[in-house]
Amino acid sequence: MAMLDVKNIHKSYDDNEILRGVSFTMEKEETKVIIGPSGTGKSTLLRCINQLSPPDAGEVWLDGEEITNPATNINKIREKIGFVFQDFNLFTHLTALRNVSIGLEKVKGMEKETARKRAMDELCRVGLDAQTKQYPAQLSGGQKQRVGIARALAMDPDIILFDEPTSALDPELIGDVLDVMKSLCGKVAMLVVTHEMGFARNVADEIIFMEGGVIVESGPPKEMFTNAKTQRAKEFLGRIGALYGGG
Amino acid sequence: MRGPLALDTLVESLPQLMDGLKYTLGLTAFGIILGTSLGVLLAVGRSYGTRILSIIIMIYEKVIRGIPLLVLFFLIYFGLPQIGINFDAFTAAILGLGLRSSAYQAQIYRGAINSIPEGQINAAYALGMSKFKAIRYIILPQVLRLSIPGWSNEFTILLKDTSLAFGIGVIELMRQARYIQVRDPDLVLIVFLFIALIYFILVFSANKTLRYVEKRYQMAGYQSEVHR
Ligand SMILES: Nc1ncnc2c1ncn2[C@@H]1O[C@H](COP(=O)(O)OP(=O)(O)OP(=O)(O)O)[C@@H](O)[C@H]1O
Ligand SMILES: [Mg+2]
Numbered sequence: 001m002a003m004l005d006v007k008n009i010h011k012s013y014d015d016n017e018i019l020r021g022v023s024f025t026m027e028k029e030e031t032k033v034i035i036g037p038s039g040t041g042k043s044t045l046l047r048c049i050n051q052l053s054p055p056d057a058g059e060v061w062l063d064g065e066e067i068t069n070p071a072t073n074i075n076k077i078r079e080k081i082g083f084v085f086q087d088f089n090l091f092t093h094l095t096a097l098r099n100v101s102i103g104l105e106k107v108k109g110m111e112k113e114t115a116r117k118r119a120m121d122e123l124c125r126v127g128l129d130a131q132t133k134q135y136p137a138q139l140s141g142g143q144k145q146r147v148g149i150a151r152a153l154a155m156d157p158d159i160i161l162f163d164e165p166t167s168a169l170d171p172e173l174i175g176d177v178l179d180v181m182k183s184l185c186g187k188v189a190m191l192v193v194t195h196e197m198g199f200a201r202n203v204a205d206e207i208i209f210m211e212g213g214v215i216v217e218s219g220p221p222k223e224m225f226t227n228a229k230t231q232r233a234k235e236f237l238g239r240i241g242a243l244y245g246g247g
Numbered sequence: 248m249r250g251p252l253a254l255d256t257l258v259e260s261l262p263q264l265m266d267g268l269k270y271t272l273g274l275t276a277f278g279i280i281l282g283t284s285l286g287v288l289l290a291v292g293r294s295y296g297t298r299i300l301s302i303i304i305m306i307y308e309k310v311i312r313g314i315p316l317l318v319l320f321f322l323i324y325f326g327l328p329q330i331g332i333n334f335d336a337f338t339a340a341i342l343g344l345g346l347r348s349s350a351y352q353a354q355i356y357r358g359a360i361n362s363i364p365e366g367q368i369n370a371a372y373a374l375g376m377s378k379f380k381a382i383r384y385i386i387l388p389q390v391l392r393l394s395i396p397g398w399s400n401e402f403t404i405l406l407k408d409t410s411l412a413f414g415i416g417v418i419e420l421m422r423q424a425r426y427i428q429v430r431d432p433d434l435v436l437i438v439f440l441f442i443a444l445i446y447f448i449l450v451f452s453a454n455k456t457l458r459y460v461e462k463r464y465q466m467a468g469y470q471s472e473v474h475r
Pocket of ligand 1: 014018036044
């Protein structure tokens with residue numbers, strides 16, 4: 001049984017059907033990258049998975065538990081699903097350290113001191129030992145995003161969803177964040193929406209190409225980059241590869 | 248010979264005025280506690296409650312803000328006993344001041360709630376926080392900090408408006424001054440100048456203190472407000 005099983009997700013806003021039957025699975029510690037044109041529903045899909053926007057139809061299963069079932073305690077499930085946002089969404093009134101420890105304290109019920117130590121470890125892991133006392137407004141974009149990753153990691157999630165984690169960053173800051181993400185590879189499952197083709201090519205176990213609310217094609221990076229079956233995937237990967245090649 | 252500046256007689260009346268001051272401070276303290284607690288609840292209820300609750304709160308705010316304070320005092324103190332609800336004048340005044348302030352404070356907090364980026368609430372949910380925890384640990388701490396300037400303003404208004412409680416017979420500063428005036432009409436100017444000074448000093452020191460608190464709890468990144 002797959003760790004994450006997404007079955008036939010549909011989601012509309014008003015009369016606009018954004019997701020029209022999306023299905024895929026993820027195994028423990030797997031890394032998958034979702035790519036696709038703007039407005040295709042990539043963010044919506046991630047938000048459907050952790051129920052920030054509950055899908056209209058379809059099911060999401062995590063570790064054999066149906067998240068989409070209204071009887072499930074969604075707060076309990078969300079502890080196991082980290083989320084890293086494009087615009088960081090750090091808590092303005094808390095230091096980097098408190099941003100990471102607050103979930104441990106208030107959600108996991110950890111002792112303040114234990115939570116603090118754990119948060120410290122996670123901040124070291126993302127290279128922010130020196131910034132623990134700084135507030136979000138005093139951090140660079142790349143540092144903010146690494147706090148965001150540490151905040152997700154601290155909860156010991158089974159999977160972390162990344163929604164364009166580097167899109168809001170200046171080019172010279174992207175590398176640090178991608179390095180942190182690469183270092184997580186194989187330790188926790190990651191589902192990453194990104195345009196960073198270098199990351200997709202080198203790190204992903206699978207690339208999922210979405211367009212118009214469906215998965216058009218998916219496969220291992222090598223195959224997708226050199227030998228995509230659909231014309232659309234070929235075109236898109238060619239175009240995006242030229243734009244965001246590096247890494 | 249006693250002129251408008253009969254300082255010696257004023258000094259004799261000091262204990263009486265200080266007695267009134269105690270009530271003024273009591274009204275202010277209890278009034279602001281009631282106004283603040285209720286104001287926060289109203290704002291949270293209006294922003295996060297059910298539709299019905301939010302409409303009821305909106306109506307409450309509009310109605311209370313539309314009634315002059317003195318009318319509210321009379322309604323509570325003289326009106327309610329007709330339907331069997333009795334308060335002493337001091338309690339009635341606290342209720343009036345607190346209710347009125349809550350309706351204004353709710354607006355301050357609601358503005359602050361709306362100014363908190365939705366993304367932070369999503370981030371709180373994504374960590375596994377319930378709505379209650381997200382409000383308690385993420386939203387309210389920011390809302391209260393952002394509301395300090397508005398709250399300070401509301402505090403000084405309430406402090407000054409305690410003087411209207413003399414209308415229902417609370418023996419606070421204003422009422423004591425009236426007693427002195429009636430007993431000794433020569434003192435009218437000096438007495439009211441004197442209590443004006445007391446109100447001014449209270450408001451002035453409250454503002455100074457709150458300004459300090461505001462700076463102390465300022466969120467990094469909002470420093471620009473220091474230089475207003
Ligand atoms: N809360 C919402 N209400 C109404 N429409 C929405 C909402 N969220 C998303 N949409 C619409 O759904 C569509 C898909 O949005 P989504 O953000 O999922 O796309 P995306 O693939 O992540 O795009 P991008 O690459 O630009 O981030 C868009 O047309 C958007 O306008
Ligand atoms: Mg998006």
